[in-house]
Amino acid sequence: MDFYIVNGSPRKKYNTAQILEKASGGIFDELRKNYDEEDINIHQIHLYDLDFKGCKSCFHCKRIGGKYYAKCPIKDDLLELLPKIQNADGIIFGSPIYFGELSGELRSFFERFLFSALVYGGESNAPKRMPIGMIYSMNLTEEGCEQFYANKFDVLENTIEILYSKPYSLKVYDTFQFSDYSKYENYAFDPELKAKRRKEHFPIDLEDAYNLGVKIAQESLKI
Numbered sequence: 001m002d003f004y005i006v007n008g009s010p011r012k013k014y015n016t017a018q019i020l021e022k023a024s025g026g027i028f029d030e031l032r033k034n035y036d037e038e039d040i041n042i043h044q045i046h047l048y049d050l051d052f053k054g055c056k057s058c059f060h061c062k063r064i065g066g067k068y069y070a071k072c073p074i075k076d077d078l079l080e081l082l083p084k085i086q087n088a089d090g091i092i093f094g095s096p097i098y099f100g101e102l103s104g105e106l107r108s109f110f111e112r113f114l115f116s117a118l119v120y121g122g123e124s125n126a127p128k129r130m131p132i133g134m135i136y137s138m139n140l141t142e143e144g145c146e147q148f149y150a151n152k153f154d155v156l157e158n159t160i161e162i163l164y165s166k167p168y169s170l171k172v173y174d175t176f177q178f179s180d181y182s183k184y185e186n187y188a189f190d191p192e193l194k195a196k197r198r199k200e201h202f203p204i205d206l207e208d209a210y211n212l213g214v215k216i217a218q219e220s221l222k223i
């Protein structure tokens with residue numbers, strides 16, 4: 001079994017990474033009930049370690065009878081990785097929210113991952129259907145997210161649904177952004193409230209992420 005955990009945050013040990021690590025643990029523990037440890041491969045991908053750009057609109061992936069039909073031909077660090085991820089048993093993506101969007105790296109990744117599988121007006125060209133998890137981490141509170149980002153991720157999630165499967169989605173709100181708020185200029189957030197949220201709510205976020213991982217593993221066994 002091959003699963004991919006794709007970190008769209010530049011930080012390898014902070015909110016998104018910690019949440020993804022828990023989700024990965026959920027996948028592993030659930031699969032372990034049915035599989036030997038050596039048969040469970042959970043690959044961790046840090047997008048900011050890779051050298052790649054977004055879709056270049058070359059349309060080789062749509063060229064009828066072409067060498068790269070349904071594939072992305074761009075020769076960079078995604079060339080070999082994309083087919084592996086597209087053939088996985090499940091994927092969990094995580095991203096910080098930057099100006100109301102996914103991080104730039106994850107957006108660029110999705111342009112390539114999704115467009116090569118998309119057929120205008122036709123069935124998905126993805127090699128297989130698989131369970132997918134989407135985890136978004138952000139500064140905003142749940143109320144703020146509802147106010148400013150209502151339906152914000154629908155286009156992306158609907159596209160993932162058409163091409164792969166309806167994603168399981170988890171939003172982690174009001175994250176702890178700096179290790180020491182006294183060192184950074186900030187007039188928006190109360191450091192004490194941030195610390196309280198971190199202590200009291202982040203463990204719940206981690207548990208939710210773990211359960212999302214369990215769900216992804218369970219769904220992968222049904223396909």
Ligand SMILES: Cc1cc2nc3c(=O)[nH]c(=O)nc-3n(C[C@H](O)[C@H](O)[C@H](O)COP(=O)(O)O)c2cc1C
Nearest residue numbers: 009014015016096097098099100137138139140175
């Ligand atoms: C460039 C930048 C832009 C950001 N924009 C937003 C935003 O629009 N909305 C939001 O809620 N948080 C925003 N944040 C906060 C991060 O999304 C949030 O702290 C996230 O949990 C960080 O994840 P990380 O710890 O994995 O880096 C921004 C952070 C940075 C660095």
